Amino acid sequence: MSCELKTPKPEKVEHKTENSDSQLTNTDFTAPKRWKLVLVLYLAGIGMGALDMGIVNPARTVIQNGLGIDDKVGVWVFTIYTLAYAAAIPVIGKIADIIGRKPVYVLAIGLFGLGSLGCGLAQDFSSLGLLLASRAIQAIGGGGMVPVATAAVGTIVPPPKRGMALGLVGMVYGVASVFGASAGSLILDIAGQENWQWIFYINVPIAIVVVGLGIWALPKETQDSSRRLDLPGILVLVVMTTSILWAFQNLDFTQIGESVKDRNVWVALVVFLILLPLFWVIEHRVADPIINFKYFGNINVGSTLLMGAVAGILMMTVMFIPQFAENCLRLPSGAGGYPTIIIGVGSAIGSPISGRLTDRFGPRRILGVGTAISTIAGIMLIFWASPHPGIISTSLSIFVMGLGLGFLMGAPLTYLILHLIPESDANSGQATLSLIRSLGTTLAPAILVGLLATAMGGLSGKVMEAMPEMPPMPTMAAIENSKSGMPQMKADMGFKMSDLPAPIQEKIKSADVTNVVDRTKEIANYLFDQQEAKIKAQMGTVPPGVEQMRAKYLQDIESHRDQIETAFQMGLNEGFSRLFWFYTILSLAGILLLAGLPSKHKIDAVINPDPSR
Incomplete structure (x- = not known):
């Protein structure tokens, strides 16, 4: 069976395709003309869609400041993309099944480019409304690009090479997802933060080229005029998907009881629960459902979909690696994006290898390798990188994480x-x-943030324990009786972190390992200012000894710099350890799901059935 094209003519190789009963029949596989260009066009769409998921992250505060909006409003730049993307995925996938991939893919690329153009123009017009509308259009295009292109790549190459081709998809998707934040930072560095629209404009020329080449090169497919779009199912599914994602967006796993009482959460959950049985009824009554529930009744398909959810949650753990790397390597905030390149390298190595090995050993064994590597990565992060932070432990641990994700x-x-x-x-x-x-x-960040926040609550206490003991302040009697410049010390100036005003507490909570010492000095200055104000209010003056005491205490804090930074570093890593425990347990759960996946022998028996039977 030939697997390569020697001439521009279509190549026919024996291939088995499935009928409506999921059985495979013998047909002739025809590789499209210019198949290499077709593959590049599909990979370009996958890369653009994946890259855009992270490229906006570094510009979040820049965009907010440029449009004059706060965090609560600014988060909609991301939220509306998530909602529209998830809602569009199944709808556009079904449309592609009915009218063919080419028109849907070209339209999706065009919408993505149009949305990107609108997002860029939003800065010129200082319009939040234009930005949000354009992000929704972008997301609808992205919801069509990635799944349609992925499915197409799996069918334009001969079956023996299908795993290798899909490995390229995984490499492009994984690397683009990881490098998204770094690409955003690079564009901001080149164009300047006052020109954040170039983060979006960069997509426009690429989209134009892909649309033009796609119209010319992508193969046409035979349309099935007998199939009809399930409009009621689409409507209900879009509302259901939006509702459950909206609930997740507003759910706080650190205060689950209080969070569920939030109208944004419980109303969305009620809407989802009401529509779920309605959607089930609709899909069982239509001839061509948008989501065929009979597939979920198949243990092989159900296990595959659950494994997809596990992979998605594990993938989102990467979004916390920049902060973890900053803390372990004692880097300033914003520099943690560069260590994530190590994850990208691991993923870029793992994805093509997984593709080649899938062809040889089957997907179940390769997923087993991936979950095993992810489990090892979790153990390394928990027992090596977190308690013993350093460049070697951190780099090797996150490299193994990237390899497993690949x-x-x-x-x-x-x-x-x-x-x-x-x-x-x-x-x-x-x-x-x-x-x-x-x-x-979507679910992962809410859970992972909650696990990290539980440790952050006690972080300020650990920092205060590492600080030198606060000197006792003079009582009023000591000041009155003192005959020297340095007053006698009679009372301790003890305090609790909860006694500090909210802005001061927030400075500790938002500190990083590079500035935590300076933040503790701000606390010390605040406490001295408070005491001096009390003394001055009663005595009309502040003895010079108090200022000498202040200077000495600040010197003591500086002399304890390493202890304070280490206390902060290890305290924050305790929170990351809880997060990595979740990552490890989920990886182990993935290993259990392997039991529901078909072996290579069973897949081969379906692809190449015994003709004697």
Whole structure:
């Protein structure tokens, strides 16, 4: 069976495709003309969609300041993208199944480019409304690009090379996702923070080129005029998806009881629970459902989708690595994006290897390798990098994390979906996997932030314990009886962190390992200022000895710099350890899910059935 193209003519190789009963029949596989260009066009869309998920992160505060909005409003720049992206994924996937990939993919790229242009123009017009509307358009385009392109890549190459091609998809997606934040920082450095619109404008020429080449080069597909779009199911699914994601966006896992009482949470959950059985009824009554529930009844498909959710949650752990790296390596805030390049390198190595090995050993074994590597990475982060922070422990641990993610986010899951779901539903099947993974990536931050916040609550106490003992302040009687410049010390100036005003407390909570000592000096100055104000109010003057005491105490803090920084560093790493425990346990859960996945022998038996039977 030939697997390579020697001439520009279409190449036919024996290939088995699935019918509506998920059984495979013999057909001729035809590789499209200019298949290498077709592959590049699809990979370009996947790369743009993945890159955009992180490229805006470094510009969040810059955009907020430029438009004159606060954090509560600014978070909508991300929230509306998440909601629109997740809602669009299954809808566009089903449309692609009905009318073909080419028009849907080209339209999705065009919408992404149009949305990017609108986001850039929002700065010129200082319009938050234009920015939010354009981000929604961008997300709808992204919701079509990634799943449709992924499904297409899996079908334009001969089956023996399918795993390798999907490995390229995983590499492009994983590397682009990890490097998104670094790319955003680089663009801001080049264009200047006052020109944040270039973060969006960079997509426009790429989109134009891909649309033009796509119209010319992407292969046309035979349309099935008998299939009809499930409009009621689409409407209900969009509202359901938006509701559950909205609830997750507003749920605080550190105060779950109080958070559930929030109207934004409980109303959204009620809407979701009411619509879920309605959606089930609609999908069972239509001839061509947008999500076919019978696939969920198949243990192989169900396990694959659950593994997709696990992979999505594990992937979102990467968003906390910059802060972890800053703390371990004692880097200033904002510099943690550069160590994430190590994760990208690991993912770039793991993804293509997973693709090649999937062809040889099957997806179940490769997913097993990925979950095992992720488990090892979690153990390294918990027992090595967190308690013994340093460049070697941190770098090696996050490299192994990236390697594991490369195996999980690469070929195996898409390979399984393409072989477990009929080819006629390949796009919607891939879209379902993307939707489940998106739900995992949306749920993950709320849980992970909660785990980290539980440790942050006691962090200020650890810092105060590392500070030198606060000197006792003079009583009024001591001041009156003192005949020297230095008053006698009679009373201790003890205090609790909770006694400090909120802005001072917030300075400690928002401190990093590089500025925590300076923040503690601010606390000391505040306390001395408070005491001096009391003394001056009663005596009309402040003895010079108090200022000498202040200067000496600030020197003592400086002499304890290393102890204070270490206390902060280790205290914060305790929180990260809880986060990494969750990562490790979830990786172990992924290993258990392997039992529900088909072996390579079973997949081969479906692809190449015994003709004697």
